[in-house]
Amino acid sequence: MHTDTEHCVRAVRSKDARFDGWFFTAVLTTRIYCRPSCPVVPPKAENMIFYPSAAACQRAGFRACKRCRPDTSPGSPEWNARADTVARAMRLIRDGVVDREGVPGLAARLGYSARQIERQLRAELGAGPLALARAQRAQTARVLIETTALPFAHVAFAAGFSSVRTFNDTVREVFALAPGELRARAARRAGAVGASPGTIELRLPHRTPLTPGNLFGHLAATGVPGVEEWRDGAYRRTLALPHGHGIVTLTPRPGHIGCRLSLTDPRDLTLAVNRCRWLLDLDADPLAVDEQLSADPMLAPLVAAAPGRRVPRTVDPAEFAVRAVLGQQVSTAAARTHAARLVIAHGKPVEDPDGGLTHLFPSPGALASLDPEALALPRSRRTTLTTLVAALADGTVRLGPDTHWDEARDRLAELPGIGPWTIETIAMRALGDPDAFLATDLGVRKAAQRLDLPATPAALTARTAPWRPWRAYAVQHLWATDNHPINTLPS
Incomplete structure (x- = not known):
């Protein structure tokens, strides 16, 4: 543009x-x-x-x-609507891959040489991966400077800088202020500094409009006890991060999302913030989505009633894939119960002084020793779960920000017991494909009947072609025609 x-x-x-x-x-x-x-x-x-x-x-x-x-x-919505190399590179840079693995690591994940990635990013964004990562480090440093009392040396290394001198030079160059001046300005603004040691408070900006009901309602209604909770008007959950773990509290507020992070290692700040933004789909362009969906007279009244619906996603694609299998052909309550049992048996305990969170969701590696006989599931679903866990653990199935959506669909389809519903659910919420469509979902099919849309999956898929590439957002509107708790903010 x-x-x-x-x-x-x-x-x-x-x-x-x-x-x-x-x-x-x-x-x-x-x-x-x-x-x-x-x-x-x-x-x-x-x-x-x-x-x-x-x-x-x-x-x-x-x-x-x-x-x-x-x-x-807010971040560019373009990277959420594309699965090409540049979009995947941007998602990886946003996740801090360049800081942790360097440009060679970024290139290796994408299957290209470092020179090819540099050339593609410069051609489209005017900057290479190092410059893009540097800009992100500068923003992380600014957040830490303004919202914590960390010494500047700690801020420098937490933000990913190799030295305090580089940190000082970058902050002065980007913001035309020294770190001390930035902190002093923040201290003069009411509420700019976190209220308690060990926490970071910030605002997550987004494009308006935003309808929070289905977004937070879905996360609260499907939350796994011990890992997620709705408390005092906010969604809270634990986060497994590269250098430690964290607990995040996300609160819907006028014009932004309030974010309160407690991290065991401040080096994880950038990734934690970006995962929260991804979870809540905050970089979406709601006007573009709503304009296209409103062109269909069947959807127009739904969009007008709740503009700016977002797609609730996940902070951990592997976690969501496991939960999607546990949710096959059972109620929301039953899926939560199955997941909670896995968490208690295999999740890492954490302390939460401010609430009832107790564990991190177990990683595929932690679930590799899972005893199928201990699962209160049908035998076929036990096989599906253990096969998926093994594929996630050994890399046969990859669901990270570098994964091409169609490639992930193909790998998932090769596993026993993984059908269209599970694949599209994972594509929508774990991979972030804005065009993922759950044609076989019971809630979608009931909504289609109420709106006089075709009832069979094949006919419904054909009918929704004009909604592309935003069919995942259409799913949110279709689900909202029911009075299920996922559609409204908890009281």
Whole structure:
């Protein structure tokens, strides 16, 4: 979009927040870059230049605006709607792979050489993987500076910098303020600093509109006891992270999602935040989704009644795949019970002073020693579960941010007992495919009957072709025609 200068200029002049994250405006006279909705008086059109990423602006020598804080804008929705190499690379960079494994590790995960990945990212984003990772480190550093009392040396290494000097130089270059000045500014803003030691409080921005009912209702209604809970108007859960673990509290609020993180190692902050954003589908473009779905007269009233529905996802694709198998042909309550038994038997215990969370969900490796006879499941489903766990543990089935959606579908289909419902459920919620469609789902088929849509899976799939590529969002609207608890915020 950044190449459409006329469109970008109009968005900047109207201060249109819908385009935040889609492109960034760099001002040639001030050498500052902003989000499109920046509240300052827009510069002359001839003084504006547009970039597809904050990293590209920084690489070109522009620094972040102190007023609109463009580095904190929602992420581009483009990476959620694509499964090509660049989109998968962006999801991996967002997950911190470059910081942990370097550019060779990123390239190896994608099956390309480091030079090929560099060339593709530069061509589309104006910056290579190192610059993109550096921009993310700068944002992580800013969050830690402004929301914790950590010494700056600890902030530097927690954010992924190799030295305090590099940290200081980057912060000054990107934000035109020293770390101490950033913290002082934050201290002058009410509520900017976390309330208690060991916690980080921040806002997760998103594009409006957002309907939180199905999003948090689904997570609360299907939550596994000990791993997830709904408490005091917030969804809480444990997180297994590379350097330790964490507990997150997510609260729906006007204009943003409140996020409170307790981490055993602050180096996991970037990944924890990005997993929370992924879980709540916060980088979606609801206007684009709603516009296309509303073109169908059958869906238009549903979209008008609840604009901005998101797809509830997961913080751990492997966890969700296991839970999807446990949920085959049983009620929501029964699926929660089966999952809770696995958690108690194989999950790692954690302490939660603020609530009732007790365990991390067990990893595929931890479930590798699972005794099928101990499962209160039909024999065929025991086989499905143990086969899936083994495939996840040895890498036969990969469900990470680097996985191509169709490739994952093919690998899952090769396992016994994994049918279309399970595959599309995993594609929708674990992989984030916006076009995943559960044609065989009972709730979807009941909704189709109520709306006079075709009843058979094949006919219904054909009828929904005009909804592509947003059929996963259509599923949320179809489910909402029922009064199931997944559709509303818990009281």
